[in-house]
Amino acid sequence: MDTKTLCLGVLTQGDASxxxxxxxxxxxxxxxxxxxxxxxxxxxxxxxxxEELVTVTQxxxxxxxxxxxxxxxxxxxxxxxxxxDEPTEPDKVRSDFLFRMMFAHLLSPSALEVMIDDRMAxxxxxxxxxxxxxxxxxxxxxxxxxxxxALAIYRAMADxxxxxxxxxxxxxLMPERAVAE
Amino acid sequence: MDTKTLCLGVLTQGDASxxxxxxxxxxxxxxxxxxxxxxxxxxxxxxxxxEELVTVTQxxxxxxxxxxxxxxxxxxxxxxxxxxDEPTEPDKVRSDFLFRMMFAHLLSPSALEVMIDDRMAxxxxxxxxxxxxxxxxxxxxxxxxxxxxALAIYRAMADxxxxxxxxxxxxxLMPERAVAE
DNA sequence: TATGGTATATATCGTGACGATATATATGGA
DNA sequence: TCCATATATATCGTCACGATATATACCATA
Numbered sequence: 001m002d003t004k005t006l007c008l009g010v011l012t013q014g015d016a017s018x019x020x021x022x023x024x025x026x027x028x029x030x031x032x033x034x035x036x037x038x039x040x041x042x043x044x045x046x047x048x049x050x051e052e053l054v055t056v057t058q059x060x061x062x063x064x065x066x067x068x069x070x071x072x073x074x075x076x077x078x079x080x081x082x083x084x085d086e087p088t089e090p091d092k093v094r095s096d097f098l099f100r101m102m103f104a105h106l107l108s109p110s111a112l113e114v115m116i117d118d119r120m121a122x123x124x125x126x127x128x129x130x131x132x133x134x135x136x137x138x139x140x141x142x143x144x145x146x147x148x149x150a151l152a153i154y155r156a157m158a159d160x161x162x163x164x165x166x167x168x169x170x171x172x173l174m175p176e177r178a179v180a181e
Numbered sequence: 182m183d184t185k186t187l188c189l190g191v192l193t194q195g196d197a198s199x200x201x202x203x204x205x206x207x208x209x210x211x212x213x214x215x216x217x218x219x220x221x222x223x224x225x226x227x228x229x230x231x232e233e234l235v236t237v238t239q240x241x242x243x244x245x246x247x248x249x250x251x252x253x254x255x256x257x258x259x260x261x262x263x264x265x266d267e268p269t270e271p272d273k274v275r276s277d278f279l280f281r282m283m284f285a286h287l288l289s290p291s292a293l294e295v296m297i298d299d300r301m302a303x304x305x306x307x308x309x310x311x312x313x314x315x316x317x318x319x320x321x322x323x324x325x326x327x328x329x330x331a332l333a334i335y336r337a338m339a340d341x342x343x344x345x346x347x348x349x350x351x352x353x354l355m356p357e358r359a360v361a362e
Numbered sequence: 363t364a365t366g367g368t369a370t371a372t373a374t375c376g377t378g379a380c381g382a383t384a385t386a387t388a389t390g391g392a
Numbered sequence: 393t394c395c396a397t398a399t400a401t402a403t404c405g406t407c408a409c410g411a412t413a414t415a416t417a418c419c420a421t422a
Contacts, residue, residue, distance in 0.1 A: 001280055002378080003378085009280065012287075033274075033279045033283065034273070034275040037379085037381070038401075038402075039379070039382085039403080040380070042402055042403085043402090043403090063387065063389095063399095064387075064388075064398095064400070065386065065401065066400075066401080068400090068401075084281055088299065090303065091274065091276045092274070093213070093275075095272045096269050096270040097269050097272060098214045099190065099215075100269060102190065102211070102214065102323050102324075103190065103323070106193075106265065115269060141285065141348050141349060141352035142284070142285050142349065143283075146282060146283060149282075153338060156337035157333070160330050160333040160334075164326055167322050184407085198371075199371080199372070199373095200370065200371050218408085219373075219410095220411085221409070223374085224407090224408090245371070245417080246370065246372065246415065246416075248370090248371065248372090249371090
């Protein structure tokens with residue numbers, strides 16, 4: 001799933017600027033699909049424009065920078081549908097947190113506790129935010145599904161970490177004892 | 182977490198070749214942290230060698246290509262410890278599957294069912310594999326923790342999808358009805 | 363028997379993603 | 393007043409990723 005296709009996807013939900021596409025990948029349901037930055041979005045939109053998969057209208061705003069609103073063309077809409085028909089790629093994760101947990105035995109117990117507490121705080125904040133979003137009765141079925149999916153995963157993560165953190169802290173103590181003895 | 186640091190991490194568990202590092206990120210507990218390919222590993226190892234963070238020994242094998250076994254230097258081990266002290270970056274996900282679910286209303290019910298069934302098959306296979314790995318009583322605490330963490334997440338995903346897939350299939354029916362009427 | 367797929371093993375190359383940085387203005391809080 | 397945040401676009405260098413090349417051995421299947 002390249003950035004161009006992701007932009008086409010957001011634009012099916014309505015016209016948007018590059019800045020608004022970025023926000024959709026931060027707050028909205030797209031935020032649970034993946035993150036993308038400006039360094040990917042603006043070149044992608046420029047290329048979509050060259051390929052006539054989107055059109056632009058420039059707006060001059062007072063007190064704000066100019067805004068370029070992009071709209072899907074019918075060719076762009078068709079290309080998205082083609083992309084959805086292609087084989088689904090496996091999910092990809094990248095967890096800096098898990099990498100650190102892999103080396104719990106090289107960390108001091110206090111450093112490890114801080115890492116786990118930080119992670120729990122992030123998870124609990126995400127869970128709280130998603131529980132509020134779950135109250136929206138007028139959201140489309142796909143958004144409700146994705147929010148619930150993310151909520152289920154965050155809860156599973158938080159529950160597992162709370163139930164099993166003692167195992168890691170125990171392991172992190174051992175090398176220190178060995179050094180002390 | 183760049184590829185160089187990831188390679189240093191695997192090498193703390195014992196000397197390894199680039200090929201063996203790749204395998205560690207496919208099968209072992211590192212597989213749940215992130216994926217990396219040869220195109221990232223070999224340049225990273227070459228750079229680590231130049232910076233004297235690892236050393237190499239080349240082995241000639243019979244019936245197999247030559248093998249380059251890399252070992253951590255003390256500078257390499259210290260650099261890994263420094264990296265573990267740096268602030269933990271937030272997890273990153275990239276789900277081609279969720280992207281498709283976001284556009285369930287643009288898919289035929291049969292195409293949607295196939296996508297969900299495929300996803301369930303992948304999840305159930307992963308769950309079955311992890312349940313076997315959970316029986317290993319001699320694995321280090323960190324590996325047991327990570328395997329259990331991955332298992333908890335996969336189970337949460339599978340359970341949620343089974344319980345809520347009907348919502349999406351219902352939504353995918355609607356446009357077809359609209360076209361038919 | 364031949365063919366094709368899988369495993370072992372290293373390496374490169376082009377495309378594209380990512381993070382940092384630049385530019386400009388307005389608002390809100392310390 | 394000063395700094396951070398929000399709005400808005402854009403570029404640039406570095407790094408990651410996927411595809412491809414090369415070479416051999418082994419196993420299954422047609």
